[in-house]
Amino acid sequence: MAQFHLTPNSVQEILDTYDEDVIVTNREGIIIKATRISGQHYGIEAEELIGKSVYDLESAEIFSPAITPLVLQQKKKVVTIQTTPSGAKVLITGMPFFNELGEVEFVISYSYDVSELLVIQEYMKELEFEMSRVQEELHLLRKKSLSTTGLIMESIETQEAYAVAHKAAPVDVSVVLYGEQGTGKTTMAKEIHKASTRSNGPFIELDCATIPESMFDKELLGEQIGVGKASSIAPGLLSIAQGGTLYVKKIDRLPLHLQAKLLKTLKEESFTPLGSKVPCSLDIRVISSTETELLQATADNRFLKELYYLLNIIPIHLQPLQNRKEDVSALIVHFLHHFSQKYTTKKFLSDSVFHLLLKLEWKGNIHELRNVVERLVVQSTEEIIGIHDLPAEYRMQFEEGFTDIDFDGQTLPTILENVEMKVLNNARQRYKTTTEMAKILGISQPSVVRKLKKYTLPE
Missing domain, CATH: 3.40.50.300 (P-loop containing nucleotide triphosphate hydrolases)
Structure with a gap:
């Protein structure tokens, strides 16, 4: 153990500090130094402590217990709780100071009101709680920053x-x-x-x-x-x-x-x-x-x-979005549902608008597609989004007619059946229930079910 030496510059001295409660005793247990606040815990003036024996103070239940005898006995730092005459609790620490012969020459003790320590402890608990809350918020923010909602992998290119x-x-x-x-x-x-x-x-x-x-x-x-x-x-x-x-x-x-x-x-x-x-x-x-x-x-x-x-x-x-038509279709449905929920509305795309969106080049890729669908949901006044709801720069690209229908060698009933099957199949991919399909197509729900069975499409 490290040995310390204390040479008092005078005895029976009041130390000039108001911040710490420090008392110095000699090996006989006589108080030789004290700070100005040392007597506050015990209800007496600091000057009254100078020259007193800690043994006498302990007998008078002013020091209960005295720290000096414990330090002299154990020859090491001792920490204990003192009870003052007013019943208050004081945390007191005693430190031995040794002379050249290795004997305890002086004991220095300092104390803190336990209530102050409890305040500090409560503050530390609050600080610990605040830190845990901050860590939880950081964890949530990290999760949020890693969110990948709208992950679409319908095309072969994206899947690969x-x-x-x-x-x-x-x-x-x-x-x-x-x-x-x-x-x-x-x-x-x-x-x-x-x-x-x-x-x-x-x-x-x-x-x-x-x-x-x-x-x-x-x-x-x-x-x-x-x-x-x-x-x-x-x-x-x-x-x-x-x-x-x-x-x-x-x-x-x-x-x-x-x-x-x-x-x-x-x-x-x-x-x-x-x-x-x-x-x-x-x-x-x-x-x-x-x-x-x-x-x-x-x-x-x-x-x-x-x-x-x-x-x-x-x-x-x-790959760019124009090379991933399956992803375009799925993203349109995803964004339409997402923004309908976000703006507490319910919007559907007409077939003409849906097919036009599929044909566009989307040079701005997913960002552009997301922007257009959001604009359509917000700006359209009707439940069914039509060509007239498209921004002007996109509306100009619309071409009426069924340009992808092959008329050669087909009768009108066959052509109409092919168109009906394509429309039903497109609606089946875009809407979750036959009730929604019926509402968009303008026919009854049983008719939708019957036609799906006719063309062996999944309900």
């Missing part, structure tokens, strides 16, 4: 892309997602993260198209604030993403000199916050997305080859 994603997810390797804006790259990145071994870690996005070059280092690496012991680290995206996934969006838009910095960090698997000299280890998975072919970008000296080979372990290509 997600099959590759699901195989790659458990393997902790870099993935690059290729596709036009709005093809669902962010949704796929979240799905890969959720199915990975890092699913309990954070999913952090870095958008290379929006981050200012001058802020790149600070945003990515973080920075040290202050100096010396008072310094702290303001975390960057790499720190926040530790143990999880860093999703680097539009990495093809990152300038070459910043690509070099990112490459160095990923290769060394460590980073140093700005202003700091202490490197931090890096434990993240990187998923990148690009709207252009990175291999061609390397050939054009717009992308570093070494970074390309580091990231492009698992490439996944997402």
Whole structure:
């Protein structure tokens, strides 16, 4: 045990402090020093304590119990609860101070009102509760940020892309997602993260198209604030993403000199916050997305080859929406239902509008389709959305007539039956019940059931 030595500069001294309750006794148990507030717990003035024996004070039940005899006996720090003459509880700590011979020369004790400690304890409980609530909110926010509602995989192209994603997810390797804006790259990145071994870690996005070059280092690496012991680290995206996934969006838009910095960090698997000299280890998975072919970008000296080979372990290509007609059909139905619920209404598409939406190119992909359907739900005044409800730029593309009907060699009854079967089949795919189908088609529900059976379509 470490030995301490106390040489009083005078005896019977009142210490000039109003903040702490400190009492010093010698080996005989005589109080030789006290602070000005020392007597408050016991209902007497501090001056009255000087020169008194703790044994006498204990006998008078002023100190109950006295801490000095316990420290002298055990020769180590002692903590106990004292009961004051008023019945209050005081937490008192006694510390031994040794002389050159290893004997206890002085005992210093300091005390706190237990009620104050209870207040602190209650504050700590409240703080702990608040922290747990914040953690729960962060957990909910993380879940919300990973939400992928509207995941549609009707087309072969989408199914094949997600099959590759699901195989790659458990393997902790870099993935690059290729596709036009709005093809669902962010949704796929979240799905890969959720199915990975890092699913309990954070999913952090870095958008290379929006981050200012001058802020790149600070945003990515973080920075040290202050100096010396008072310094702290303001975390960057790499720190926040530790143990999880860093999703680097539009990495093809990152300038070459910043690509070099990112490459160095990923290769060394460590980073140093700005202003700091202490490197931090890096434990993240990187998923990148690009709207252009990175291999061609390397050939054009717009992308570093070494970074390309580091990231492009698992490439996944997402086709534009115009090549995924099955997805377009399913997304129309999904968005129509979603926005009808959101705006507490019930809207349906006429066949002419539905077929027109299927034929459009959707150069803005899912973002454009979502926008158009939302506009139709909000702006249409009737339950059935017709051609007149379409925005002008889309309405101009409408062409009347059944241009896809083959008239050659068919009688009128056969042609009408083929049209009726197509209409019923289309309605069957879009609406959940025969009651909804009947309402849209303007016929009775039994007629819908009968016609479905006629054409052997599922009810």
